[in-house]
Amino acid sequence: MKNKIRIGSGAGYSGDRIDPAVELIKKGNLDYIVFECLAERTIALAQLQKMQHPSMGYDPLLEERMKACLPYCASNNVKLISNMGAANPIAAAKKTVEIAQNLGLTNLKIAAVFGDDVKSMLDFESQTFLESGDSIAVVGEQIISANAYVGVEGILIALKEDADIILTGRVADPALFLGPIIHEFGWSLNDYPLLGKGTALGHLMECAAQVCGGYFADGATKVVPNLGNLGFPIAEIKADGSFFITKLDDAGGMVTQATCKEQLLYEVHDPSTYLTPDVVADFSHITLKELEKDKIEVSDATGKPLTGKLKVSVGYHDGFMADAQISYGGSYAIERGELAIEILKERLKIINIKVEDVLFDLIGVNSLFKSNKELASPSEVRVRVAAKTATKDEAIKLINEMETLYTNGPAAGGGISKTVTEIIAIQSILLDKDKVMPQVEIFKS
Template sequence: MTRTSTRIGSGAGFAGDRIEPAVDLVRRGGLDDLVLECLAERTIALGHLRRLADPATGYDPRLGQRLTALLPDLLAGGVRLLTNMGAANPPAAGHIVREHLDGLGSVAPVAVVTGDDVLDVVDPAAPAAEDGVPLGEHGELVSANAYLGADAIAPALDTGAAVVVTGRVADPSLFLAPLAQRLGWDLDRPDRAAAGTLVGHLLECAGQLTGGYAADPGHLDVPRLAELGFPFADVAADGSAHYGKLDGTGGRLDRHTVREQLLYEVTDPTGYRTPDVVLDLRGVSVDHDGADRVRVSGATGRARPDELKVSVGYRAGHRVEAGISYVGPNAAARARLAADVVAERVRGLAVAPRIEVRGGDTDARLRVAALHRDPGLLDVLAHEVEALYTNGPAGGGGVRTRLDEVVGVLSTLVPRAAVVPRVTVLEAGRAAA
């Protein structure tokens, strides 16, 4: 049913975000919808690596933890949940949600949005947006995910689902889709798409709007940062929105934090491209509206692009980090000697490590790091750091080594028509397309 206003909250701004503020927001926030935005470019590429190793994985590993904490209160309050925690495997994530709902005795449907995986569509010979070099020349492509828009999510909402799970969609689109449905907006109208996209852009990073990632003691003080509350927005049918946080929570929400988030990751304020609209921020006004309350309006936009951005992950080699500590008198000198020893021992190795000493005269640590496509060479480098225990300066200890595969991330464009979203509904006990 179309409304004159709706309230939407942000319960996560990245994969590692805290869970407690989202629970508080659901319990006390009077929300209609809660969005968990947990997906970044590298996050989904790493999810694809996990899925390659185990086809049953690839979704956000904290999905179960967040569902356990949030679902009982979401169901009790009739709050709808939208999340991109499906990452590289939305169908598997959807079944996890279905299992949690079944365990709570709920027959509410789950909708899963797919179609963003376009690895079979992307041409390895296509130039990367970052450097113009063909994608395939950077390394083996392991993932390619198009940024779907609100139009891909809208059919999932029309199913009456209590939970909507997606893979790669544009962050603001997770917010625009439910706003459009609740308020009866036509997604083909740039003014409405712009208004909802602005709401999504401001809310997508959760605590960043309420002082997280902004605190700088003496310059920008954020009260009770340890109790940071997450934001919500009351959005009117005309597209204006009032932003706030729950009374009694820490943080600050004011013109400063809102304007800081307004320009976050925006390279062109006159034409911020999303799958839904080309957003123009020049006419946006940010007005104080009370304690921890701000009113934002004035977004305009142009018709959505004919092409969709694609985030491409590729195997970029391996990275090693190794370190050893020295403490006591003359520690820094011993650490510098250790650095010289390692540099000498790996001089003939076909790898150029970064070797540095951190700390002070009585507490110093040697750190050695390198990136290379051959993990065997990096293992030799790590071994030389470990060997400093008895083959280096006095008093070395606390050796730590870590060798990981590195996933590089690039971007390119594909025609919108080449991307075909699909919605699957998981009913209680069964799945139906």
């Protein structure tokens, strides 16, 4: 058994940069690299892709990432764990076998971890969405996907089989990190205080650069060095659950108490009750200590027993979104922007466009925060109308109304943009944990 392990974070979202991950695998002295690539909606979009192309439905950057990373993973003996399997972990694993073979990397064990797809278990009679309180039957026919946030079980099976690369579907983000920690140190799945520590590590690492000075610099007082070459983080943990977060010396960014505090509370509600499928983690007593520059020790995380329930993300078609914009500059820019909005509101009535919801913004004045009271006099503003419609035709009618402002609206309006996108919405339900069984299939390159 190792007395310590080092885990790098190779991605904080599907489209994240690849070069910082490669740097970590090359120079981080890592045992594992973890790529967290699934946002709430990503798996529903991947499921749509899989319906059209059965051999697709995994992360769109899988191929590029594997090509860049696998040679260094193989030469430095770094195991790779990722949820890039998305809606189709088996196809992702098969694709990875092909990539490895093309790179001349043979005898790699590549595991697909699945079982998170619970669409067939949906119960339209009894289940209700946590967010809206509606029965799931309300969107019944429109449902695309239902994936449970599963825990470490499948990853542990794959690690026991000595897999080099593990590709999962939906897994709770911290579990991607907690899995290898449990495996290496032989932690019990009932030792909740230890699982809480490993979950704190996973939570700090799962957004990659966000603990290294990304999403942090305020342009004035919070200064982060060399953001163009921002590094991804490394965590080093011992068998007793003590760990620190650091980065490569030559990478940009910084790891400080402040960056760790912001990330520790990121997307957390009650810090004493952070719900995961493996443990209810308690971050409320955590203390941080700077061991040296860019090396922060994290202590006193703990955990409590489970709830017995898993969160399930249900993705469904929810109509269309129209978005159209136009800019005004010079004197009276705001006044002309407001005039444009008045005209648009009247046009929606006259030509009877049916919207479920509509929002008018003056970008530069009130698009981020509606309650801005001190109205500055910007040298330019951008009018934005966004609306939710049931059909694509209604959405197109609305954005075309914006375009008519070139010739029918206030003076000197320019730079119109217009888009219509299909809304894939996500809401959640709860499911008993014992109904969801992990499945693992191993392939060899």
